Structures are given as C-alpha cells and as structure tokens.
Amino acid sequence: MLRERIQASNYSFLDKLRSIDYLLILLIIAIGSISVFAIYSTEGGKFSFYTKNHIIRLSVFFSLFLALSFVRVSTWYKNAYLFYIIGLILLLIVLFFGISASGATRWINLYFLNLQPSELMKIAVIICFARYYHRIQSSDIQSYKFLIQPIILLIIPCYLVIQQPDLGTSILIAGSGIAIIWLAGLNIKYFVYSGLLLLVSLPFAISILKPYQKSRILTFFNPDRDPLGAGYQIIQSKIAIGSGGFFGKGFLKGTQSYLEFLPEKHTDFIFTLFSEEFGFLGSIILLFLYILLIYRIINVGLVSRSFFAKLYCFGFATAIFLYVFVNIAMVLGMLPIVGAPLPIMSYGGSSLLSIMLGLSIVMSCKIYNQEQISVY
Amino acid sequence: MLNRGRNIEKGRVITRRMFILAAAKILLFAGISSRLYNLQISDREKYEILSDKNRIREWKTPPQRGIIVDNFNKVLASNDRVFQLHLMLDEINDFDLTIFKIKNLIELDNFQVKKLYKKKERLKPWDTLVVSDNLTWEQFSKINLYLHELEGAKPVLSTSRFYPYANDLVHVVGYVGDASPKDLEKTEIKENFVPGLKVGKYGIENSQEKILIGNYGIKRYEVNASGKRISQIDYIKERQGNKVKLTIDIEIQKYAQELLKGKAGSICAMDIYTGEVVAMASSPTYDPNKFTHGINQKDWQEIRNNSLKPLINKSIAGLYSPGSTFKPLVALAALEYGILDPNKTIRCKGHKHPYELYGVKYHCWKKEGHGYMKLRNAIKQSCDIYFYEMARLLGVDKLSIIAKRYGLGTNVLGDLYNDEKNGLVPDTRWKRRELEQSWYLGETVINGIGQGYIQTTPLQLCLMTAQIANGGYKIKPHIIKDDTINYKDVINKIKLDQSNFPLHERNYLDDINVQYYQRMYHKKSNINFVLDAMFGSTNEQYGTSYRSRFDDPKYQFAGKTGTSQVRRITDLDRELDLDTEQIEYKKRDHALYIAFAPYKDPRYAISVIIEHGGSGSKAAAPLASKLIKKIIDRHKLREQFNKGNTSLA
Structure with a gap:
C-alpha cells in the first residue's frame, strides 16, 4: 500500500500527460465551441458583449481546468470539507451582502465577476459527500448515525439557496447529494420511503412555495393558463424548437430568438435557440456530445482505484446529467421552468467556473487514477 | 484482509449502483429525444405556423372602389384625392400628448377628440387610427410642417368617394359611409374589410358592393416581440373594384x-x-x-326634418x-x-x-x-x-x-x-x-x-x-x-x-x-x-x-x-x-x-x-x-x- 502511494506520487510528467483523457478535453472544446456560436447567435450575429465575455471566460476557465487537472486527487480529498465550508460561508455572505437581480439575491460582487456561490456549492457538495462516503465502511452506511450527517450537510446549503430564492439550483444540489448517497449503497428502501413521503407532502410543499414558483408549476401543467405571463416562456420555447424542424432554420436565422420572442436566450434557453437554428439533427448531436461527456466521466471513475475518485466521478457525471436533463426537459416543456443553466452552453461565469472546476477534479482523478487514498 | 474484502464489496456496490443510475440516465435521455422528435418532426408544421404567426404581422391596405358610369360612360361615382391623417399606434409612446398636439394643430373640438379615444379603444395596439379622413390643404400642410414633433403621425394621400352629379343621382347611385356592424355581416364586406373602408349604404353602391368593393392589399412585415416592424416581407397589391355601368343617361x-x-x-x-x-x-x-x-x-337634421322627405326614393319607395x-x-x-x-x-x-x-x-x-x-x-x-x-x-x-x-x-x-x-x-x-x-x-x-x-x-x-x-x-x-x-x-x-x-x-x-x-x-x-x-x-x-x-x-x-x-x-x-x-x-x-x-x-x-x-x-x-x-x-x-x-x- 505504501509502495503504491509512493508510486502514485512519483508520476513523471510524461506519464501524467499520457494519462490525460484527451477525448474528454476534445468534448469540452467541442461543446465550448458550439456554445460560442450559440451565444454569438443570441446577439443577432454581432460580435459583441456576451460573445466576447463568453469567449474570455471559456478560455480562462479552460486554462484553469487544465492547470487544476494536475492537482493531486489526494489534495482534493484533503480539502473536500474545506470546500464545503467555503461554499457555506459564501452562501451566508450572499444571504447578508449579496447583490440582487430581478427579485433574487444570488450573487457576490467580485468586480471581475458576479460570483454565484450556489453554483460552486453544486460541486462542493459532491466532493464533500465523496470524501464522507469514502471513509465509511459499507457496513456502517445503513446506520442512522451515518445517514443523519450527510442529510444535515445537504439540508443547510439547500435551505440557504432556497432562501435566495433559487429553487432550481437547490434541487440540483440536493439531486447530486442524493445521487452520491445512492451510489454509496444506502438501502433502496430509504429512497422508496422518502420518495413516497415526498409525493405525499408535495401538496403541502407547493402551498408554502412563493407565488411565482407556484405559478410556474401550475403553468407547467397548463402553459395556456396565462400565455402572455407565466406560460409565455414555455410556449415560445416550444414554438421555437418545434418550428426548427429536422435541419433547423439555419445559423443566425432563428426568428424566434432574433425577434426577441425568446426569453433568457443567453442562459436558460440557450438550447432552445440552438435547437431552433440547428433543428432535430443538431439537438441530437449536442445531446450525444453530452452523453459522451458523461460516459467519459463515468469511465474515469471506473478506472480509478479510490472510492473517493469513483464516488466523485459517478456523482459528478450524475450531476452533469441532471443539469442537462433538467435544462432541456424544462425548455421542452417537460418540467416546470426552474432556473437551471445548460452546462458549458449557457452564458454565466459561475456555472461555467463550477463545471470546469468539477471537470478538472475528474481529470485529476484520471491522471492520478492509481493513487490510493487512505481511509483514515 | 477483512478490510480489503469489505473494500472490494464497497467498490462493487458503487459500480452496480452507478450502472443502475446510468440506465436511468439513458432512459431519461431517450425521453428527451422522443420529445424532440415530437416537437420538431411530428408537430413541426403546427409550430412553424405558430412561429410565423409570431413574427409576421399583416397590415391591410384599402382598395379603391370601382367607379360607376352612366350609359355614355360618364362617371357618376369616382374616387377623389383626399388628404388624411393616420396615427400608427405602435409608434406612439404618449398617445395623450400626440392627440393634444394634433388637436391644436388641426383644431379638433372636444367631441371629435372623444370620438378618437373611443375609436382607439376598438383598435389593436398595432393598428392605424384614422384621425381625419378629409383634411383641408391648410391642415394637411400644417401637419407636414410639424411632423417631426408628432410621433406616429402619418399624413396620407388617399382617395375617397366623390359624386360629381351630387344631388342629381343620389336616389339611383346611393352613397357610401363607414361600415356598421350590420354591414360587416355581409360576406363581401366581411371578406374585404379594412378599418376605415367606406361601404355602400344605399342604392347601387349598396347592392353592387360585391362588384365595387375590390380586394384589399396586404403588406406583410416581420415584427419583433414588442411589435416593432423589422422588415417588409411581402406586398400583395390591392385591387380596385370593378366598374358598374348603368342604363341611366x-x-x-x-x-x-x-x-x-x-x-x-x-x-x-x-x-x-x-x-x-x-x-x-x-x-x-x-x-x-x-x-x-x-x-x-x-x-x-336638415335632410331629416325636410317635410318633403328627401330620404325617400319616391320612384320606387313612394306608393x-x-x-x-x-x-x-x-x-x-x-x-x-x-x-x-x-x-x-x-x-x-x-x-x-x-x-x-x-x-x-x-x-x-x-x-x-x-x-x-x-x-x-x-x-x-x-x-x-x-x-x-x-x-x-x-x-x-x-x-x-x-x-x-x-x-x-x-x-x-x-x-x-x-x-x-x-x-x-x-x-x-x-x-x-x-x-x-x-x-x-x-x-x-x-x-x-x-x-x-x-x-x-x-x-x-x-x-x-x-x-x-x-x-x-x-x-x-x-x-x-x-x-x-x-x-x-x-x-x-x-x-x-x-x-x-x-x-x-x-x-x-x-x-x-x-x-x-x-x-x-x-x-x-x-x-x-x-x-x-x-x-x-x-x-x-x-x-x-x-x-x-x-x-x-x-x-x-x-x-x-x-x-x-x-x-x-x-x-x-x-x-x-x-x-x-x-x-x-x-x-x-x-x-x-x-x-x-x-x-x-x-x-x-x-x-x-x-x-x-x-x-x-x-x-x-x-x-x-x-x-x-x-x-x-x-x-x-x-x-x-x-x-x-x-x-x-
């Protein structure tokens, strides 16, 4: 065991380069380039503010991703709880000093970037849980003592994020956390019971929701309830996607978006714009790229030795899946409109940063996949 | 070694659970794909129509009425040039202010202003409000002079019905006026109607509406979500109504x-x-x-109160x-x-x-x-x-x-x-x-x-x-x-x-x-x-x-x-x-x-x-x-x- 640890720490730089998952990098570059075109299109084919910003962020965060990929996975492991605590502190700062936009307080002004800590929290929860379950014996997992801790760890950030209010991110944080609990091997009955409990308590939960959240959910079930108000986004998004057809309307020719019928086309509805312009074919290709990305991340987990790396990669893959699924299902009108950006594609620094950060940990798992991490 | 065995077991659990999750992911992605298929391939036409409805807005242009001539082709009812003032409602930010300015320029009285407000209520926010369909030359030139101060105002050279023989023929040819709700029930009017269009109220003008009315033109514009015109896509020219020839000399x-x-x-x-x-x-x-x-x-009132009853067409309605x-x-x-x-x-x-x-x-x-x-x-x-x-x-x-x-x-x-x-x-x-x-x-x-x-x-x-x-x-x-x-x-x-x-x-x-x-x-x-x-x-x-x-x-x-x-x-x-x-x-x-x-x-x-x-x-x-x-x-x-x-x- 000691020998292996020494081995791992003695990776030569060439070895490290060799073990980089180039396909993963290629996928990131591919999705990133598509996102540049999409953002460029949201500006009506003008190379201006959003496009420039997006390109700068992409290149900065991509370099950051490459750099952080060489950080040892054990370093991530050691600092996992620290990440979580930093995330929590940032969330608390948001609570008291955050800056507001359109009725929500989600950001911290960092001058060069409005940081959205809830986005970072998505990753922090995964690292934190991966570490937590890394050291717990499989025999202890089912015990209440070890179950109650992660639940508390999950409830605190979720609660803070809901307060902002940001239901979407909160659900995504909870989703990734629960995914790791699932992966760690908690008995299925817990999931079944809590699922049932959720169903039963849903009506009560809805009743305490904010009016706008309630209206979004009601609108989801019937968009025509208020076609110019709450249902507008879903209806216009479906029109845009549907009218794209098989080949799409063509690059820069999405009438729904350049005539400003589409809301939030840079962020949550970027897929709508893409799908309008590139049609069914483009959408399926993009979806396929995401599937490949998820597959590659899972693959890293499979070849990793440590539970931490496995749990983290599988958890992060599930989180990516959740982001993609929730976002696309939302713009297709299959889920209520909750703020959820599409990874890499959507314009937004924090979301991009957290995804890149998460990917760099995945890459580090890949590079140091033979590294054993002590349970203690 | 026990530890090692446990670890192997734990690794297996994690991998198994991962595969279950992966299966779920594949299912859900399949769901998304089928939804995409539904929207973009099965229902494509429906959404295309909706999308065009969103982006294309039509403005109808009124047709000229067909002329009426007598046996010797002398024109009994023609279309005369008139000066009109239209307001493009979608270009106006402050309607009250615009109306106030116009009121002072062309000297509208309060009754007319009230009428304009009433008219506006019936129109859609991108319609055209006809402020006056018959301005004098002085009013028209005044409007043109101050046009830069009047947002949405559009002086228009248009045509309107003119009867050169005025009194001599009214009982034969009839006259035109604004369409009433009852007029709009007639198919030939309903199908060809444009706001502000005059329709036949009596006589030949009324009964020959189908021939005289013509077809409106359509100007199609691409508009954005707030209704602003971006570009003209299409213009189908209006068609003047056909001529009606009478046997009258x-x-x-x-x-x-x-x-x-x-x-x-x-x-x-x-x-x-x-x-x-x-x-x-x-x-x-x-x-x-x-x-x-x-x-x-x-x-x-003068016409109505005349005891000799000018409104009655005595040739056919007098018994x-x-x-x-x-x-x-x-x-x-x-x-x-x-x-x-x-x-x-x-x-x-x-x-x-x-x-x-x-x-x-x-x-x-x-x-x-x-x-x-x-x-x-x-x-x-x-x-x-x-x-x-x-x-x-x-x-x-x-x-x-x-x-x-x-x-x-x-x-x-x-x-x-x-x-x-x-x-x-x-x-x-x-x-x-x-x-x-x-x-x-x-x-x-x-x-x-x-x-x-x-x-x-x-x-x-x-x-x-x-x-x-x-x-x-x-x-x-x-x-x-x-x-x-x-x-x-x-x-x-x-x-x-x-x-x-x-x-x-x-x-x-x-x-x-x-x-x-x-x-x-x-x-x-x-x-x-x-x-x-x-x-x-x-x-x-x-x-x-x-x-x-x-x-x-x-x-x-x-x-x-x-x-x-x-x-x-x-x-x-x-x-x-x-x-x-x-x-x-x-x-x-x-x-x-x-x-x-x-x-x-x-x-x-x-x-x-x-x-x-x-x-x-x-x-x-x-x-x-x-x-x-x-x-x-x-x-x-x-x-x-x-x-x-x-x-x-």
Whole structure:
C-alpha cells in the first residue's frame, strides 16, 4: 500500500500527460465551441458583449481546468470539507451582502465577476459527500448515525439557496447529494420511503412555495393558463424548437430568438435557440456530445482505484446529467421552468467556473487514477 | 484482509449502483429525444405556423372602389384625392400628448377628440387610427410642417368617394359611409374589410358592393416581440373594384331632376323594348358627398326634418294610388276579357246625377259631366262614370290579373334597392287573407279609377306604360347595363312578332308565366285601341293633356293624366270646388302622368308624379312633355353609342 502511494506520487510528467483523457478535453472544446456560436447567435450575429465575455471566460476557465487537472486527487480529498465550508460561508455572505437581480439575491460582487456561490456549492457538495462516503465502511452506511450527517450537510446549503430564492439550483444540489448517497449503497428502501413521503407532502410543499414558483408549476401543467405571463416562456420555447424542424432554420436565422420572442436566450434557453437554428439533427448531436461527456466521466471513475475518485466521478457525471436533463426537459416543456443553466452552453461565469472546476477534479482523478487514498 | 474484502464489496456496490443510475440516465435521455422528435418532426408544421404567426404581422391596405358610369360612360361615382391623417399606434409612446398636439394643430373640438379615444379603444395596439379622413390643404400642410414633433403621425394621400352629379343621382347611385356592424355581416364586406373602408349604404353602391368593393392589399412585415416592424416581407397589391355601368343617361336624369326642383315627386323614363331605365328622378334630393366623411349634425337634421322627405326614393319607395293613369289598363282588361264593347255608350251626367250602386254615390271628377261617352272618349277625357260601370262589369279579380301582368304589384328592380316597394294590386282573395273581410262591389268600382286599395310606385307605372306601349310585350326592366341582353335582337324580336301577330293567335289570358319579350295580350286590336285612346287623350281636343302635346310627329306622344286623391272627397269639397292653391298642401291631390313617345314607332315610356301637385294635366303633363322632348333628342345619340359599344364587345 505504501509502495503504491509512493508510486502514485512519483508520476513523471510524461506519464501524467499520457494519462490525460484527451477525448474528454476534445468534448469540452467541442461543446465550448458550439456554445460560442450559440451565444454569438443570441446577439443577432454581432460580435459583441456576451460573445466576447463568453469567449474570455471559456478560455480562462479552460486554462484553469487544465492547470487544476494536475492537482493531486489526494489534495482534493484533503480539502473536500474545506470546500464545503467555503461554499457555506459564501452562501451566508450572499444571504447578508449579496447583490440582487430581478427579485433574487444570488450573487457576490467580485468586480471581475458576479460570483454565484450556489453554483460552486453544486460541486462542493459532491466532493464533500465523496470524501464522507469514502471513509465509511459499507457496513456502517445503513446506520442512522451515518445517514443523519450527510442529510444535515445537504439540508443547510439547500435551505440557504432556497432562501435566495433559487429553487432550481437547490434541487440540483440536493439531486447530486442524493445521487452520491445512492451510489454509496444506502438501502433502496430509504429512497422508496422518502420518495413516497415526498409525493405525499408535495401538496403541502407547493402551498408554502412563493407565488411565482407556484405559478410556474401550475403553468407547467397548463402553459395556456396565462400565455402572455407565466406560460409565455414555455410556449415560445416550444414554438421555437418545434418550428426548427429536422435541419433547423439555419445559423443566425432563428426568428424566434432574433425577434426577441425568446426569453433568457443567453442562459436558460440557450438550447432552445440552438435547437431552433440547428433543428432535430443538431439537438441530437449536442445531446450525444453530452452523453459522451458523461460516459467519459463515468469511465474515469471506473478506472480509478479510490472510492473517493469513483464516488466523485459517478456523482459528478450524475450531476452533469441532471443539469442537462433538467435544462432541456424544462425548455421542452417537460418540467416546470426552474432556473437551471445548460452546462458549458449557457452564458454565466459561475456555472461555467463550477463545471470546469468539477471537470478538472475528474481529470485529476484520471491522471492520478492509481493513487490510493487512505481511509483514515 | 477483512478490510480489503469489505473494500472490494464497497467498490462493487458503487459500480452496480452507478450502472443502475446510468440506465436511468439513458432512459431519461431517450425521453428527451422522443420529445424532440415530437416537437420538431411530428408537430413541426403546427409550430412553424405558430412561429410565423409570431413574427409576421399583416397590415391591410384599402382598395379603391370601382367607379360607376352612366350609359355614355360618364362617371357618376369616382374616387377623389383626399388628404388624411393616420396615427400608427405602435409608434406612439404618449398617445395623450400626440392627440393634444394634433388637436391644436388641426383644431379638433372636444367631441371629435372623444370620438378618437373611443375609436382607439376598438383598435389593436398595432393598428392605424384614422384621425381625419378629409383634411383641408391648410391642415394637411400644417401637419407636414410639424411632423417631426408628432410621433406616429402619418399624413396620407388617399382617395375617397366623390359624386360629381351630387344631388342629381343620389336616389339611383346611393352613397357610401363607414361600415356598421350590420354591414360587416355581409360576406363581401366581411371578406374585404379594412378599418376605415367606406361601404355602400344605399342604392347601387349598396347592392353592387360585391362588384365595387375590390380586394384589399396586404403588406406583410416581420415584427419583433414588442411589435416593432423589422422588415417588409411581402406586398400583395390591392385591387380596385370593378366598374358598374348603368342604363341611366345622366343628361336626362339631370333634366328630370331639374324639372322636379322645388316639388316633391318622381320622374321615371324607360326604354319600352329593352327595359333600360333611362332616368329615375326623385325630389327633393340631397348631396351624397356629405355622407362620405360622416355627415354633420346640422346637415343631417336638415335632410331629416325636410317635410318633403328627401330620404325617400319616391320612384320606387313612394306608393301612390295610380288614379286615372290606371284607366288604360282597366280598359285593356275589359276589352281582353270581352266584357264590353268599346262602342257601348254610357252617359256621364255630372255631380247632380252621379253613378249609384246600392245607394252609394260615385262622382265623376267633372262637375258638369261628360255626357254620352264611348270607351275611347272615356279614356281620352278620363270619364270616371264610364270606368265605374266598366270595373263593375269586369270584376276586381280579372282586373288584378291584367294589372299584375303589366307590372303592378311587384317590385320592378328586384333586390337592387333595399327600400323598393311592391305596391299593392288588390283582389278578393287578398282582402280576405290580409284584412279578413269580403270584397265589396263598391271597392271594385273605385278600383276602376285607380283609387281605393291599389298602390303603385312611379317606376311600376312607367313599366306598365312601357309594356302597353310596346304592344303588350313583357320586358325586363333594369338599371344596370345587362350584357346578357342583346338589345338589337330583343327589339327585332318584338317588332317581328308585332307584325306577324294574326298568324298565331291564342289565348294568352290564362298564361301566367309569360316569358320576357313575349306577348302578354290576347288580341292585338285591344292594345291598339288603348294606345289610340291615349293618343286621343294627348293630341285631340278635349283630351286631358291636350295642352302639353307636340304636333311634330318626331316628338308626338300619347299619355294619360291622373289625379289621385289623398283623402276622401266630401260633398262639402265638391260644393266649394277649390283651386289647388287654395287647399292645404298636405291635402292636395297627387298629380300623375304616364306617357310614351314618339307615338308612331314608340320607344320610351315615362311616368311623372308630383306629390300634392293638384291635377295631372296641369302639374304633371307639362313636365312629361318637356322631358319627352329631351329624351327624343338624345335618342339617336344613345342608339349610336349603344351600337358602337356592342360592336366593341
């Protein structure tokens, strides 16, 4: 065991380069380039503010991703709880000093970037849980003592994020956390019971929701309830996607978006714009790229030795899946409109940063996949 | 080692759970893909339409109305250039301010401003509000001067209906105005409507809407979500409505209108072979141009409160007892049914010895009586006594058959005018059905002199005269030039039949459905007898319209006067025997006259009615005489013009 640890720490730089998952990098570059075109299109084919910003962020965060990929996975492991605590502190700062936009307080002004800590929290929860379950014996997992801790760890950030209010991110944080609990091997009955409990308590939960959240959910079930108000986004998004057809309307020719019928086309509805312009074919290709990305991340987990790396990669893959699924299902009108950006594609620094950060940990798992991490 | 075993177990659990999750992910992605397929492939068309609906907005451009011309292609209703001010509502930020500025510029009053606000409420936020559809040149230039201060204001050069002959034709052509909700129910208007479009309100303008209205144009613009126009995609040009050609001769119409000036009444003139209405004047009249941009209250009240009722088209909507103008038809009926030998002599003994039937006395109009009368003289001098007796012998039912056959009792122009009256030709069945009473012989008697229940319109009398004058042939009266009628053929056909007659005599009396241009009489000699009597009435001494005659055979006409009572004549009236001028206007008799000309080879029939004009011979016949001269003078021109036109067609 000691020998292996020494081995791992003695990776030569060439070895490290060799073990980089180039396909993963290629996928990131591919999705990133598509996102540049999409953002460029949201500006009506003008190379201006959003496009420039997006390109700068992409290149900065991509370099950051490459750099952080060489950080040892054990370093991530050691600092996992620290990440979580930093995330929590940032969330608390948001609570008291955050800056507001359109009725929500989600950001911290960092001058060069409005940081959205809830986005970072998505990753922090995964690292934190991966570490937590890394050291717990499989025999202890089912015990209440070890179950109650992660639940508390999950409830605190979720609660803070809901307060902002940001239901979407909160659900995504909870989703990734629960995914790791699932992966760690908690008995299925817990999931079944809590699922049932959720169903039963849903009506009560809805009743305490904010009016706008309630209206979004009601609108989801019937968009025509208020076609110019709450249902507008879903209806216009479906029109845009549907009218794209098989080949799409063509690059820069999405009438729904350049005539400003589409809301939030840079962020949550970027897929709508893409799908309008590139049609069914483009959408399926993009979806396929995401599937490949998820597959590659899972693959890293499979070849990793440590539970931490496995749990983290599988958890992060599930989180990516959740982001993609929730976002696309939302713009297709299959889920209520909750703020959820599409990874890499959507314009937004924090979301991009957290995804890149998460990917760099995945890459580090890949590079140091033979590294054993002590349970203690 | 235990630890190691546990670790292997834990690794397996994690991997297994991961695969379960992966399976779920694949399922969910499949769900997304199928949804994409649904939206983009199955329902593509639906969403494409919705997307176009989003981005494309149409603005309709109004069509020009078709013009209306007379027989000689003189324009009776045209489209004149007007200056208008439109407001593009989607370009205005502060509507109140804009209206305020416009109000001061073109001096709108508060009432008009209120109206504009009301109008705006009915429009969509991207529609065009027509502030004024008829600006003066000064207003228009002022608007142009301050245009930069008026957001959304658009000075427009447009067209609007103009009637060059204004008052002379309003009862024929009608007028246009803003469409009412009722107008919008008509399909031809509903399909072609554009806000601000004027539609026909009366007459030809109204009934020929389908031809005149044209088709609107469409300007398609791409708009963004806030409704701002981005680019014009498409422009389908509007189509002007088609021309409507009338059979009216505007010169004759004008003259007829002039003859009626200051009087209430009607003059109709018709071609006795072709059935073309050459003139159809009604007096008093009003200016249709005032209605185009909405008539103002003062003018409207003036028209409405005129006691001579300018709004009533007296030629077709005025109902009058035909009075003695009915007599030729009564005589014809009696002869056709063989009721009476025209040589039968009846003595008219004057007011002292009136005609008596079951104790009721029936007077002749002539106080001192006509003396011994035969039928021809009775028509010529319009002896009532002779007709009382003849009507009694004939019976009302036979009379009504002939009267209906010659054009009374049904409207003449079909559905061309929504106010045309059917008139009334009474018979015993009618009375039983409508009044639930049996017929009295006394009613037959007064029916014989065109009084009582019988009601006719001037145009019906004109048609009746025409159909007697053409030798008893049924014609198709019309006022819109009918290309399906070959006029030359029609005339030749009737004339040929006239000359051939004795060869195929048969009983036409029972023939109910007489075809157009076929004979309606039983014996030609009967028609000729009546025509000859009418000649006598005008051209022989003692004839009732002798004073209005022409001796020149070119203009020589034959006619019949009529004086229809508007109330029962009492014994006191008879004693007083007042002149027309001495009687209160409303109680004066209507003066009527029917005629055809020229007597030899007749071509035109006319009817004249002067409401409360007194006697037909004094008030109506002189007008007829003047008009006949005009018509005959223009006949050659008309003939040549029509011939030239048919050869072109």
